[in-house]
Amino acid sequence: MSYYARWGGAIVAAALVSACSASDDVTRVDVEATGSVAGTLFLDTDGGGALDGGDPRLDARTVTLGTSAGGSIRDVVTDTAGGFSIEEVPVGTYVVGVPASLLGDTLVLESPTSVTVRQNEISTVDLGVSFPSFDIEAIGGVEGSRRIFTSGIALNERLPFGDGRVHLRGAQDALRMVDVDRVGLGTGDSVRVLGRTEVRQGRTVLADATVSVLIPRASVPAPIEVGTGVAATADAGAIDADLVRIRDARILDTTTVAGDRVLTVDDGSGPVDVLLQAFQTYDLGALVPDPVVRIAEMTGLLVPQVIGSGAQVWRLVPRGPFDISTRTERVDVSVVTGLDFPVASRGDTVTYSVAVANAGPATATGVQLVDSLPPGFTLLEALPTRGVFDTATNRWNLGDLIAGAADTLDLRVRVSTELFGDFENRARLLPLASELDTNSGNDLSSAVVEVVEPEDKLADLRVRLETADTDVTVGQEFELVVSAVNAGPLTVSAVQIRDSLPAGIQLISATTSRGSRDGSSAVWSLDSIPLNGIETLRLRVRATDQAVGTVTVRAFSLGTRRENDPVPSNDSAEVTLTVAPAQESPLSDQVP
Secondary structure, eight states, X not given: OOOGGXXXXXXXXXXXXXXXXXXXXXXXOOOOOEEEEEEEEEEOSSOOSSOOTTSOBOOSXXXXXXXXXXXXXXXXXXXXXXXXXXEEEESEEEEEEOOHHHHTTTOEEOSOOEEEEOTTOEEEOOEEEEOOBOOHHHHTTOOSSOEEEEEEEESSOOOSSSSOOEXXXXXXXXXXXXXXXXXXXOTTOEEEEEEEEEEETTEEEEEEEEEEEEETTOOOOOOEEOOHHHHHHTTTTTTTTOEEEEEEEEEEEEEEETTEEEEEEESSSOEEEEEEOTTSOOOGGGSSOOTTEEEEEEEEEEEEEEOTTSOEEEEEEOSSGGGEEEEEOEEOEEEEEEESOSEEOTTXXXXXXXXXXXXXXXXEEXXXXXXXXXXXXXXXXXXXXXXXXXXXXXXEEEEEEOTTOEEEEEEEEEEOOSOOEEEEEEEEEOOOSSSEESOGGGSEEEEEEEEOOGGGOBEEEEEEEEESOSEEETTOEEEEEEEEEEEEESOEEEEEEEEEXXXXXXXXXXXXSSSEEETTTTEEEEEEEOTTOEEEEEEEEEEOGGGOEEEEEEEEEOOOSSOBOSOGGGSEEEEEEEEEOOOOOTTTTSOO
Protein backbone atom coordinates (compact mmCIF):
# COMPACT_ATOMS: atom_id res chain seq x y z
CA MET A 1 0.00 0.00 0.00
CA SER A 2 1.30 3.47 -0.92
CA TYR A 3 0.70 6.16 1.63
CA TYR A 4 0.63 9.38 -0.38
CA ALA A 5 -0.46 11.34 2.67
CA ARG A 6 2.95 10.81 4.24
CA TRP A 7 4.45 13.31 1.83
CA GLY A 8 3.59 16.05 4.38
CA GLY A 9 1.22 19.04 4.42
CA ALA A 10 1.03 21.02 1.19
CA ILE A 11 1.90 19.29 -2.06
CA VAL A 12 4.54 21.24 -3.90
CA ALA A 13 3.37 22.12 -7.43
CA ALA A 14 5.68 21.21 -10.25
CA ALA A 15 5.79 23.68 -13.16
CA LEU A 16 6.78 22.57 -16.58
CA VAL A 17 9.08 25.51 -17.16
CA SER A 18 12.63 26.22 -18.20
CA ALA A 19 14.35 29.08 -16.42
CA CYS A 20 17.33 31.03 -17.75
CA SER A 21 20.13 31.09 -15.29
CA ALA A 22 21.25 34.66 -16.05
CA SER A 23 17.94 36.52 -16.42
CA ASP A 24 14.30 36.57 -15.36
CA ASP A 25 13.17 35.54 -18.83
CA VAL A 26 11.09 32.32 -18.86
CA THR A 27 10.75 30.14 -21.93
CA ARG A 28 7.52 28.04 -21.94
CA VAL A 29 7.72 24.59 -23.42
CA ASP A 30 4.57 23.52 -25.24
CA VAL A 31 3.75 19.88 -24.79
CA GLU A 32 1.25 18.64 -27.35
CA ALA A 33 1.35 14.92 -26.49
CA THR A 34 -1.26 14.62 -23.75
CA GLY A 35 -3.82 12.25 -22.28
CA SER A 36 -6.18 12.31 -19.33
CA VAL A 37 -6.68 10.60 -15.93
CA ALA A 38 -10.11 9.64 -14.57
CA GLY A 39 -11.35 7.60 -11.65
CA THR A 40 -13.41 7.36 -8.48
CA LEU A 41 -12.46 8.21 -4.91
CA PHE A 42 -14.13 5.84 -2.44
CA LEU A 43 -14.02 4.67 1.17
CA ASP A 44 -13.09 0.99 1.28
CA THR A 45 -15.28 -0.14 4.19
CA ASP A 46 -14.68 -3.88 3.87
CA GLY A 47 -10.92 -3.71 3.38
CA GLY A 48 -11.15 -5.61 0.13
CA GLY A 49 -8.90 -3.19 -1.77
CA ALA A 50 -11.37 -2.71 -4.63
CA LEU A 51 -14.46 -0.61 -5.29
CA ASP A 52 -17.67 -2.57 -4.75
CA GLY A 53 -21.33 -1.81 -4.28
CA GLY A 54 -21.08 -1.36 -0.54
CA ASP A 55 -18.27 1.21 -0.58
CA PRO A 56 -19.31 4.92 -0.25
CA ARG A 57 -18.12 7.35 -2.98
CA LEU A 58 -16.43 10.45 -1.60
CA ASP A 59 -17.63 13.69 -3.17
CA ALA A 60 -16.19 17.18 -2.89
CA ARG A 61 -12.78 15.80 -1.96
CA THR A 62 -9.45 16.91 -3.47
CA VAL A 63 -7.50 14.49 -5.64
CA THR A 64 -3.91 15.36 -6.59
CA LEU A 65 -1.79 14.39 -9.56
CA GLY A 66 1.91 14.56 -8.94
CA THR A 67 5.30 13.17 -9.76
CA SER A 68 6.99 10.27 -8.07
CA ALA A 69 9.49 12.73 -6.62
CA GLY A 70 6.71 14.46 -4.73
CA GLY A 71 5.96 17.37 -7.01
CA SER A 72 2.32 18.34 -7.62
CA ILE A 73 1.01 19.02 -11.11
CA ARG A 74 -2.69 19.48 -10.66
CA ASP A 75 -5.52 19.23 -8.09
CA VAL A 76 -9.14 18.41 -8.87
CA VAL A 77 -12.28 18.01 -6.75
CA THR A 78 -14.51 14.95 -6.96
CA ASP A 79 -18.08 15.25 -8.14
CA THR A 80 -21.20 14.02 -6.35
CA ALA A 81 -20.47 10.44 -7.40
CA GLY A 82 -16.88 10.61 -6.18
CA GLY A 83 -15.59 10.81 -9.72
CA PHE A 84 -12.70 12.92 -10.92
CA SER A 85 -11.17 13.72 -14.30
CA ILE A 86 -7.85 15.43 -15.05
CA GLU A 87 -7.50 16.57 -18.66
CA GLU A 88 -4.51 17.44 -20.91
CA VAL A 89 -1.94 15.64 -18.82
CA PRO A 90 1.41 15.30 -20.58
CA VAL A 91 2.41 11.77 -21.46
CA GLY A 92 4.28 10.11 -18.57
CA THR A 93 3.95 8.29 -15.28
CA TYR A 94 2.36 10.02 -12.32
CA VAL A 95 1.17 9.44 -8.78
CA VAL A 96 -2.48 9.96 -7.90
CA GLY A 97 -3.22 10.76 -4.29
CA VAL A 98 -5.08 12.85 -1.77
CA PRO A 99 -3.90 15.57 0.62
CA ALA A 100 -2.75 14.50 4.06
CA SER A 101 -5.52 16.63 5.54
CA LEU A 102 -8.08 14.27 4.04
CA LEU A 103 -6.51 11.22 5.65
CA GLY A 104 -5.76 12.68 9.05
CA ASP A 105 -4.70 10.22 11.76
CA THR A 106 -7.42 7.72 10.95
CA LEU A 107 -7.34 6.79 7.25
CA VAL A 108 -4.71 5.44 4.91
CA LEU A 109 -4.49 5.50 1.14
CA GLU A 110 -4.66 2.15 -0.61
CA SER A 111 -2.66 1.17 -3.67
CA PRO A 112 -2.51 1.32 -6.62
CA THR A 113 -1.85 5.08 -6.89
CA SER A 114 0.55 5.07 -9.83
CA VAL A 115 -0.85 5.79 -13.29
CA THR A 116 0.73 5.98 -16.77
CA VAL A 117 -0.67 8.59 -19.16
CA ARG A 118 -0.60 7.79 -22.87
CA GLN A 119 -1.27 10.14 -25.77
CA ASN A 120 -4.96 10.68 -26.46
CA GLU A 121 -5.97 7.98 -23.97
CA ILE A 122 -7.92 8.08 -20.74
CA SER A 123 -6.08 6.31 -17.92
CA THR A 124 -8.41 5.18 -15.15
CA VAL A 125 -7.62 4.58 -11.52
CA ASP A 126 -9.96 4.02 -8.59
CA LEU A 127 -8.55 5.61 -5.50
CA GLY A 128 -9.48 3.96 -2.22
CA VAL A 129 -8.94 5.30 1.25
CA SER A 130 -9.50 3.01 4.16
CA PHE A 131 -8.70 2.26 7.79
CA PRO A 132 -5.33 0.86 8.90
CA SER A 133 -4.94 -2.89 9.21
CA PHE A 134 -3.33 -4.62 12.19
CA ASP A 135 -2.54 -8.21 13.00
CA ILE A 136 -4.44 -9.48 16.03
CA GLU A 137 -1.16 -9.74 17.91
CA ALA A 138 -0.55 -5.97 17.47
CA ILE A 139 -4.01 -4.65 18.37
CA GLY A 140 -3.25 -4.58 22.08
CA GLY A 141 -0.73 -1.84 21.38
CA VAL A 142 -3.14 0.42 19.49
CA GLU A 143 -3.72 3.56 21.54
CA GLY A 144 -7.08 5.24 21.98
CA SER A 145 -10.28 4.49 20.12
CA ARG A 146 -9.49 3.82 16.44
CA ARG A 147 -11.29 2.22 13.55
CA ILE A 148 -9.08 -0.56 12.26
CA PHE A 149 -9.13 -3.71 10.19
CA THR A 150 -7.95 -7.12 11.29
CA SER A 151 -8.48 -10.70 10.18
CA GLY A 152 -8.56 -14.15 11.74
CA ILE A 153 -10.53 -17.34 12.34
CA ALA A 154 -13.86 -17.14 14.21
CA LEU A 155 -13.75 -19.26 17.38
CA ASN A 156 -17.52 -19.20 17.85
CA GLU A 157 -20.61 -18.41 15.84
CA ARG A 158 -22.49 -15.12 16.02
CA LEU A 159 -25.81 -16.09 17.55
CA PRO A 160 -29.02 -14.16 16.73
CA PHE A 161 -29.33 -13.32 20.44
CA GLY A 162 -27.02 -12.42 23.29
CA ASP A 163 -24.36 -9.72 23.24
CA GLY A 164 -23.07 -10.32 19.70
CA ARG A 165 -19.69 -11.49 20.99
CA VAL A 166 -17.34 -13.31 18.62
CA HIS A 167 -13.74 -14.26 19.36
CA LEU A 168 -11.05 -14.35 16.68
CA ARG A 169 -7.79 -16.23 16.64
CA GLY A 170 -4.80 -14.89 14.75
CA ALA A 171 -1.41 -16.47 14.16
CA GLN A 172 -0.72 -16.61 17.90
CA ASP A 173 -3.15 -14.51 19.93
CA ALA A 174 -6.90 -14.18 20.16
CA LEU A 175 -9.16 -11.10 20.18
CA ARG A 176 -12.65 -10.49 21.51
CA MET A 177 -15.16 -8.64 19.30
CA VAL A 178 -18.38 -7.22 20.76
CA ASP A 179 -21.55 -5.94 19.15
CA VAL A 180 -20.77 -7.84 15.95
CA ASP A 181 -23.31 -6.86 13.30
CA ARG A 182 -23.34 -10.06 11.28
CA VAL A 183 -25.81 -12.75 12.33
CA GLY A 184 -24.89 -16.21 11.06
CA LEU A 185 -21.12 -15.88 11.27
CA GLY A 186 -19.94 -19.46 11.81
CA THR A 187 -17.22 -21.14 13.83
CA GLY A 188 -14.10 -21.62 11.73
CA ASP A 189 -14.95 -18.86 9.23
CA SER A 190 -11.96 -16.91 7.92
CA VAL A 191 -13.01 -13.25 8.25
CA ARG A 192 -11.92 -9.65 7.80
CA VAL A 193 -13.25 -7.27 10.45
CA LEU A 194 -13.63 -3.51 10.71
CA GLY A 195 -14.13 -2.34 14.26
CA ARG A 196 -13.28 0.29 16.82
CA THR A 197 -10.69 -0.42 19.49
CA GLU A 198 -11.93 -0.10 23.05
CA VAL A 199 -10.77 -1.21 26.47
CA ARG A 200 -13.32 -3.29 28.36
CA GLN A 201 -12.63 -5.09 31.62
CA GLY A 202 -9.00 -4.09 31.26
CA ARG A 203 -8.48 -5.69 27.82
CA THR A 204 -8.56 -4.32 24.27
CA VAL A 205 -11.55 -5.42 22.20
CA LEU A 206 -13.05 -4.51 18.81
CA ALA A 207 -16.46 -2.89 19.25
CA ASP A 208 -19.15 -2.26 16.63
CA ALA A 209 -17.49 -4.83 14.43
CA THR A 210 -18.47 -5.29 10.80
CA VAL A 211 -17.46 -8.69 9.46
CA SER A 212 -16.72 -9.92 5.95
CA VAL A 213 -16.42 -13.68 5.50
CA LEU A 214 -13.49 -14.54 3.28
CA ILE A 215 -13.68 -18.36 3.44
CA PRO A 216 -16.59 -20.08 5.19
CA ARG A 217 -15.56 -22.89 7.55
CA ALA A 218 -11.92 -22.39 6.64
CA SER A 219 -10.63 -24.36 9.64
CA VAL A 220 -11.70 -26.13 12.80
CA PRO A 221 -10.43 -24.16 15.82
CA ALA A 222 -8.54 -26.41 18.22
CA PRO A 223 -8.87 -25.47 21.89
CA ILE A 224 -5.80 -24.96 24.06
CA GLU A 225 -5.57 -27.60 26.80
CA VAL A 226 -5.16 -25.90 30.19
CA GLY A 227 -5.80 -26.50 33.87
CA THR A 228 -8.49 -24.60 35.71
CA GLY A 229 -5.86 -22.58 37.56
CA VAL A 230 -4.34 -21.39 34.29
CA ALA A 231 -7.79 -20.63 32.85
CA ALA A 232 -8.58 -18.40 35.86
CA THR A 233 -5.67 -16.11 34.95
CA ALA A 234 -5.69 -16.76 31.18
CA ASP A 235 -2.05 -17.74 31.71
CA ALA A 236 -1.38 -14.28 33.15
CA GLY A 237 -3.35 -12.78 30.26
CA ALA A 238 -1.32 -14.46 27.52
CA ILE A 239 -4.32 -16.47 26.24
CA ASP A 240 -7.01 -13.86 26.85
CA ALA A 241 -10.04 -14.34 24.56
CA ASP A 242 -8.80 -17.70 23.31
CA LEU A 243 -10.63 -21.02 23.12
CA VAL A 244 -9.47 -23.39 25.85
CA ARG A 245 -10.39 -26.82 27.23
CA ILE A 246 -10.23 -28.15 30.77
CA ARG A 247 -10.61 -31.78 31.84
CA ASP A 248 -11.45 -33.86 34.89
CA ALA A 249 -12.77 -31.08 37.11
CA ARG A 250 -15.21 -31.06 40.02
CA ILE A 251 -18.09 -28.61 40.41
CA LEU A 252 -17.51 -26.92 43.75
CA ASP A 253 -20.32 -24.37 43.78
CA THR A 254 -23.12 -22.85 41.71
CA THR A 255 -24.80 -19.46 41.87
CA THR A 256 -27.12 -17.34 39.73
CA VAL A 257 -25.96 -13.89 38.59
CA ALA A 258 -28.30 -11.68 36.55
CA GLY A 259 -30.13 -14.76 35.31
CA ASP A 260 -26.97 -16.57 34.24
CA ARG A 261 -25.67 -19.65 36.07
CA VAL A 262 -22.10 -19.47 37.31
CA LEU A 263 -20.26 -22.68 38.20
CA THR A 264 -17.04 -22.83 40.17
CA VAL A 265 -14.99 -25.79 38.95
CA ASP A 266 -11.57 -27.08 39.91
CA ASP A 267 -9.32 -29.82 38.54
CA GLY A 268 -6.98 -29.51 41.51
CA SER A 269 -4.90 -26.66 40.09
CA GLY A 270 -7.19 -23.87 41.32
CA PRO A 271 -10.82 -22.81 40.76
CA VAL A 272 -12.23 -20.99 37.76
CA ASP A 273 -15.73 -19.60 37.26
CA VAL A 274 -17.76 -20.89 34.32
CA LEU A 275 -20.52 -18.68 32.92
CA LEU A 276 -23.55 -20.48 31.49
CA GLN A 277 -25.49 -17.79 29.65
CA ALA A 278 -29.24 -17.77 30.25
CA PHE A 279 -30.15 -17.54 26.55
CA GLN A 280 -28.55 -20.95 25.96
CA THR A 281 -30.09 -24.24 27.09
CA TYR A 282 -28.08 -26.31 29.58
CA ASP A 283 -29.04 -29.30 31.70
CA LEU A 284 -28.60 -27.37 34.94
CA GLY A 285 -29.81 -30.31 37.01
CA ALA A 286 -26.74 -32.30 35.98
CA LEU A 287 -24.35 -29.40 36.58
CA VAL A 288 -24.48 -29.18 40.37
CA PRO A 289 -21.93 -29.93 43.10
CA ASP A 290 -21.93 -33.71 43.41
CA PRO A 291 -18.96 -35.69 44.68
CA VAL A 292 -19.50 -38.51 42.18
CA VAL A 293 -20.03 -36.30 39.12
CA ARG A 294 -17.11 -34.67 37.34
CA ILE A 295 -16.66 -32.47 34.31
CA ALA A 296 -15.09 -34.89 31.84
CA GLU A 297 -14.18 -31.99 29.57
CA MET A 298 -15.34 -28.43 29.08
CA THR A 299 -14.45 -26.09 26.21
CA GLY A 300 -15.03 -22.36 26.27
CA LEU A 301 -13.86 -18.83 25.56
CA LEU A 302 -11.90 -16.83 28.13
CA VAL A 303 -13.60 -13.59 29.10
CA PRO A 304 -12.00 -11.18 31.60
CA GLN A 305 -13.71 -9.75 34.66
CA VAL A 306 -12.51 -7.08 37.04
CA ILE A 307 -13.68 -8.03 40.53
CA GLY A 308 -14.36 -5.77 43.49
CA SER A 309 -10.76 -5.66 44.65
CA GLY A 310 -9.69 -4.39 41.23
CA ALA A 311 -7.96 -7.64 40.38
CA GLN A 312 -8.55 -9.18 36.98
CA VAL A 313 -9.78 -12.75 36.65
CA TRP A 314 -11.14 -14.72 33.71
CA ARG A 315 -14.31 -16.68 33.26
CA LEU A 316 -14.71 -19.65 31.00
CA VAL A 317 -17.75 -19.19 28.73
CA PRO A 318 -18.88 -22.33 26.87
CA ARG A 319 -20.27 -21.74 23.40
CA GLY A 320 -23.22 -24.03 24.10
CA PRO A 321 -24.24 -27.31 25.77
CA PHE A 322 -22.11 -29.23 23.26
CA ASP A 323 -19.02 -27.79 24.94
CA ILE A 324 -19.65 -29.65 28.23
CA SER A 325 -19.54 -33.37 28.98
CA THR A 326 -19.78 -34.95 32.41
CA ARG A 327 -19.12 -38.39 33.78
CA THR A 328 -20.01 -40.26 36.93
CA GLU A 329 -17.00 -41.76 38.65
CA ARG A 330 -17.94 -45.42 39.08
CA VAL A 331 -15.99 -47.98 41.06
CA ASP A 332 -16.55 -51.38 42.60
CA VAL A 333 -14.58 -51.61 45.83
CA SER A 334 -14.90 -54.88 47.69
CA VAL A 335 -13.64 -56.39 50.93
CA VAL A 336 -12.93 -60.06 51.66
CA THR A 337 -11.80 -61.43 55.03
CA GLY A 338 -9.87 -64.60 55.78
CA LEU A 339 -8.56 -66.47 58.80
CA ASP A 340 -5.56 -68.71 59.34
CA PHE A 341 -7.16 -70.84 62.11
CA PRO A 342 -10.96 -71.15 62.35
CA VAL A 343 -10.76 -72.91 65.72
CA ALA A 344 -8.81 -71.61 68.68
CA SER A 345 -8.55 -71.80 72.45
CA ARG A 346 -7.81 -69.19 75.01
CA GLY A 347 -4.23 -67.96 74.67
CA ASP A 348 -3.98 -68.90 71.00
CA THR A 349 -2.89 -66.37 68.37
CA VAL A 350 -4.86 -66.12 65.14
CA THR A 351 -4.45 -63.84 62.12
CA TYR A 352 -7.28 -62.20 60.27
CA SER A 353 -6.56 -61.19 56.66
CA VAL A 354 -8.58 -58.33 55.14
CA ALA A 355 -8.28 -57.77 51.39
CA VAL A 356 -9.64 -54.64 49.68
CA ALA A 357 -9.83 -54.54 45.86
CA ASN A 358 -11.10 -52.06 43.28
CA ALA A 359 -12.64 -53.54 40.14
CA GLY A 360 -12.88 -50.04 38.62
CA PRO A 361 -13.33 -48.62 36.13
CA ALA A 362 -12.30 -45.42 37.95
CA THR A 363 -9.81 -44.82 40.76
CA ALA A 364 -11.37 -44.96 44.21
CA THR A 365 -10.14 -42.03 46.29
CA GLY A 366 -9.87 -41.85 50.07
CA VAL A 367 -10.70 -45.52 50.69
CA GLN A 368 -11.28 -46.32 54.37
CA LEU A 369 -12.25 -49.50 56.19
CA VAL A 370 -13.25 -50.22 59.80
CA ASP A 371 -12.49 -53.60 61.34
CA SER A 372 -14.57 -54.65 64.36
CA LEU A 373 -12.75 -57.20 66.47
CA PRO A 374 -14.99 -59.49 68.52
CA PRO A 375 -14.96 -59.05 72.32
CA GLY A 376 -12.36 -61.13 74.07
CA PHE A 377 -9.83 -60.78 71.24
CA THR A 378 -6.77 -58.57 71.77
CA LEU A 379 -5.01 -56.90 68.85
CA LEU A 380 -1.29 -57.64 68.91
CA GLU A 381 -0.19 -56.27 65.54
CA ALA A 382 -1.64 -54.65 62.40
CA LEU A 383 0.29 -55.10 59.16
CA PRO A 384 -1.17 -53.25 56.14
CA THR A 385 0.52 -53.58 52.76
CA ARG A 386 -0.22 -49.87 52.28
CA GLY A 387 -1.85 -47.03 54.13
CA VAL A 388 -2.22 -46.49 57.88
CA PHE A 389 -4.17 -48.51 60.46
CA ASP A 390 -5.32 -46.51 63.50
CA THR A 391 -5.37 -48.90 66.47
CA ALA A 392 -7.45 -46.44 68.52
CA THR A 393 -10.35 -46.51 66.03
CA ASN A 394 -9.53 -49.74 64.16
CA ARG A 395 -9.76 -47.71 60.94
CA TRP A 396 -7.60 -48.52 57.96
CA ASN A 397 -6.98 -45.54 55.67
CA LEU A 398 -5.72 -46.79 52.29
CA GLY A 399 -5.86 -43.50 50.37
CA ASP A 400 -6.46 -43.89 46.63
CA LEU A 401 -6.92 -47.32 45.06
CA ILE A 402 -6.55 -47.47 41.29
CA ALA A 403 -8.70 -49.74 39.16
CA GLY A 404 -7.47 -53.33 39.27
CA ALA A 405 -5.41 -52.81 42.43
CA ALA A 406 -5.76 -54.57 45.79
CA ASP A 407 -4.25 -54.22 49.25
CA THR A 408 -4.32 -56.44 52.33
CA LEU A 409 -4.29 -55.95 56.08
CA ASP A 410 -3.20 -58.70 58.49
CA LEU A 411 -4.47 -58.40 62.05
CA ARG A 412 -2.70 -60.67 64.52
CA VAL A 413 -4.85 -61.14 67.61
CA ARG A 414 -4.80 -63.20 70.82
CA VAL A 415 -7.80 -65.11 72.06
CA SER A 416 -8.28 -63.85 75.60
CA THR A 417 -11.91 -64.80 76.18
CA GLU A 418 -13.03 -67.44 78.65
CA LEU A 419 -16.25 -67.92 76.72
CA PHE A 420 -16.77 -70.57 74.09
CA GLY A 421 -18.57 -70.46 70.78
CA ASP A 422 -18.38 -68.51 67.52
CA PHE A 423 -16.81 -65.04 67.49
CA GLU A 424 -17.17 -62.89 64.37
CA ASN A 425 -14.71 -60.33 63.11
CA ARG A 426 -16.31 -57.84 60.68
CA ALA A 427 -14.58 -55.62 58.13
CA ARG A 428 -16.69 -52.83 56.61
CA LEU A 429 -15.85 -50.30 53.90
CA LEU A 430 -16.85 -46.74 54.69
CA PRO A 431 -18.85 -44.87 52.01
CA LEU A 432 -16.71 -43.23 49.36
CA ALA A 433 -16.77 -39.46 49.27
CA SER A 434 -15.97 -38.90 45.60
CA GLU A 435 -17.06 -41.97 43.63
CA LEU A 436 -20.17 -44.09 43.18
CA ASP A 437 -19.68 -47.66 44.42
CA THR A 438 -21.80 -49.66 42.01
CA ASN A 439 -21.94 -52.78 44.21
CA SER A 440 -22.54 -52.16 47.88
CA GLY A 441 -23.19 -55.85 48.47
CA ASN A 442 -19.46 -56.62 48.70
CA ASP A 443 -18.60 -53.80 51.11
CA LEU A 444 -18.89 -56.01 54.21
CA SER A 445 -17.16 -59.29 55.03
CA SER A 446 -16.66 -61.35 58.17
CA ALA A 447 -14.68 -64.30 59.48
CA VAL A 448 -15.67 -66.49 62.43
CA VAL A 449 -13.38 -68.11 64.99
CA GLU A 450 -14.75 -70.96 67.07
CA VAL A 451 -13.36 -70.83 70.59
CA VAL A 452 -13.18 -74.30 72.19
CA GLU A 453 -11.49 -76.09 75.02
CA PRO A 454 -7.93 -77.12 74.17
CA GLU A 455 -8.83 -80.79 74.19
CA ASP A 456 -11.60 -80.15 71.64
CA LYS A 457 -9.19 -78.95 68.95
CA LEU A 458 -9.02 -82.24 67.12
CA ALA A 459 -7.64 -82.99 63.69
CA ASP A 460 -6.71 -86.51 62.56
CA LEU A 461 -3.68 -86.18 60.28
CA ARG A 462 -2.94 -89.38 58.39
CA VAL A 463 0.36 -90.07 56.63
CA ARG A 464 0.59 -92.54 53.75
CA LEU A 465 3.59 -93.80 51.77
CA GLU A 466 3.16 -95.68 48.50
CA THR A 467 5.18 -96.89 45.53
CA ALA A 468 4.40 -98.91 42.45
CA ASP A 469 7.88 -100.52 42.52
CA THR A 470 8.81 -102.52 45.64
CA ASP A 471 11.23 -104.79 43.73
CA VAL A 472 13.89 -102.72 42.02
CA THR A 473 17.35 -103.11 40.54
CA VAL A 474 20.47 -101.11 41.21
CA GLY A 475 20.43 -98.06 38.90
CA GLN A 476 16.66 -98.14 38.45
CA GLU A 477 14.68 -94.92 38.96
CA PHE A 478 11.24 -95.06 40.59
CA GLU A 479 8.79 -92.87 42.54
CA LEU A 480 7.72 -92.75 46.16
CA VAL A 481 4.48 -90.90 46.98
CA VAL A 482 3.90 -89.41 50.43
CA SER A 483 0.29 -88.35 51.16
CA ALA A 484 -0.97 -86.13 53.98
CA VAL A 485 -4.70 -86.61 54.64
CA ASN A 486 -6.82 -84.60 57.07
CA ALA A 487 -9.65 -86.76 58.39
CA GLY A 488 -10.84 -83.89 60.61
CA PRO A 489 -12.97 -82.84 62.25
CA LEU A 490 -11.02 -79.52 62.14
CA THR A 491 -8.54 -77.99 59.73
CA VAL A 492 -5.06 -79.18 60.56
CA SER A 493 -2.49 -76.40 60.63
CA ALA A 494 1.29 -76.01 60.52
CA VAL A 495 1.82 -79.51 59.15
CA GLN A 496 5.35 -80.92 59.00
CA ILE A 497 6.16 -84.38 57.57
CA ARG A 498 9.65 -85.81 57.31
CA ASP A 499 10.68 -88.54 54.86
CA SER A 500 13.53 -90.91 55.72
CA LEU A 501 15.43 -92.47 52.82
CA PRO A 502 17.77 -95.32 53.72
CA ALA A 503 21.37 -95.51 52.53
CA GLY A 504 21.48 -96.55 48.90
CA ILE A 505 18.21 -94.84 47.91
CA GLN A 506 19.32 -91.65 46.21
CA LEU A 507 16.96 -88.63 45.85
CA ILE A 508 16.72 -87.18 42.33
CA SER A 509 13.85 -84.68 42.72
CA ALA A 510 10.95 -83.75 45.02
CA THR A 511 7.62 -82.32 43.83
CA THR A 512 4.85 -81.10 46.14
CA SER A 513 1.17 -80.45 45.43
CA ARG A 514 1.40 -77.61 47.97
CA GLY A 515 3.88 -76.40 50.54
CA SER A 516 7.63 -76.94 50.25
CA ARG A 517 10.23 -79.58 51.14
CA ASP A 518 13.52 -78.57 52.80
CA GLY A 519 16.28 -80.54 51.11
CA SER A 520 18.65 -80.43 54.09
CA SER A 521 16.14 -81.61 56.70
CA ALA A 522 13.87 -83.63 54.40
CA VAL A 523 10.87 -81.88 56.03
CA TRP A 524 7.77 -81.13 54.00
CA SER A 525 5.90 -78.09 55.45
CA LEU A 526 2.33 -76.97 54.82
CA ASP A 527 0.49 -74.11 56.47
CA SER A 528 -2.76 -76.05 56.72
CA ILE A 529 -4.86 -78.82 55.26
CA PRO A 530 -8.64 -78.40 55.30
CA LEU A 531 -11.05 -81.09 56.42
CA ASN A 532 -10.87 -84.07 54.00
CA GLY A 533 -8.02 -82.39 52.16
CA ILE A 534 -5.22 -84.45 50.60
CA GLU A 535 -1.76 -83.17 49.70
CA THR A 536 1.08 -85.14 48.09
CA LEU A 537 4.86 -85.20 47.96
CA ARG A 538 6.41 -87.12 45.07
CA LEU A 539 10.01 -88.29 45.51
CA ARG A 540 11.89 -89.39 42.41
CA VAL A 541 14.70 -91.74 43.59
CA ARG A 542 17.35 -94.16 42.28
CA ALA A 543 18.64 -97.40 43.87
CA THR A 544 22.44 -97.80 44.29
CA ASP A 545 24.73 -100.66 45.28
CA GLN A 546 24.49 -99.71 48.97
CA ALA A 547 20.82 -100.63 49.01
CA VAL A 548 21.22 -104.21 47.69
CA GLY A 549 18.99 -106.39 49.79
CA THR A 550 16.02 -105.16 51.78
CA VAL A 551 15.63 -101.52 52.85
CA THR A 552 12.79 -99.52 54.45
CA VAL A 553 11.57 -96.03 53.56
CA ARG A 554 9.60 -94.11 56.20
CA ALA A 555 7.50 -90.93 56.34
CA PHE A 556 6.11 -89.50 59.60
CA SER A 557 4.45 -86.43 61.03
CA LEU A 558 6.39 -84.09 63.27
CA GLY A 559 3.11 -82.94 64.76
CA THR A 560 0.98 -79.84 64.24
CA ARG A 561 1.20 -76.51 65.99
CA ARG A 562 -2.37 -76.16 67.19
CA GLU A 563 -4.51 -79.28 66.91
CA ASN A 564 -4.57 -82.48 68.88
CA ASP A 565 -4.32 -85.64 66.81
CA PRO A 566 -6.82 -88.15 68.21
CA VAL A 567 -5.29 -91.07 66.25
CA PRO A 568 -1.48 -90.86 66.49
CA SER A 569 -1.12 -94.41 65.17
CA ASN A 570 -1.67 -93.27 61.58
CA ASP A 571 0.85 -90.42 61.76
CA SER A 572 3.55 -92.46 60.01
CA ALA A 573 3.90 -94.95 57.17
CA GLU A 574 6.64 -97.07 55.58
CA VAL A 575 7.36 -99.30 52.59
CA THR A 576 9.92 -102.10 52.23
CA LEU A 577 11.99 -102.29 49.08
CA THR A 578 13.88 -105.29 47.70
CA VAL A 579 16.93 -104.14 45.73
CA ALA A 580 18.67 -106.56 43.37
CA PRO A 581 22.20 -106.11 41.97
CA ALA A 582 22.50 -104.87 38.44
CA GLN A 583 22.49 -107.75 35.91
CA GLU A 584 25.76 -108.35 34.05
CA SER A 585 25.76 -108.57 30.25
CA PRO A 586 26.34 -112.20 28.98
CA LEU A 587 29.04 -110.85 26.66
CA SER A 588 30.96 -109.03 29.41
CA ASP A 589 33.56 -111.87 29.76
CA GLN A 590 34.31 -112.21 26.05
CA VAL A 591 37.26 -110.55 24.46
CA PRO A 592 36.23 -108.63 21.39
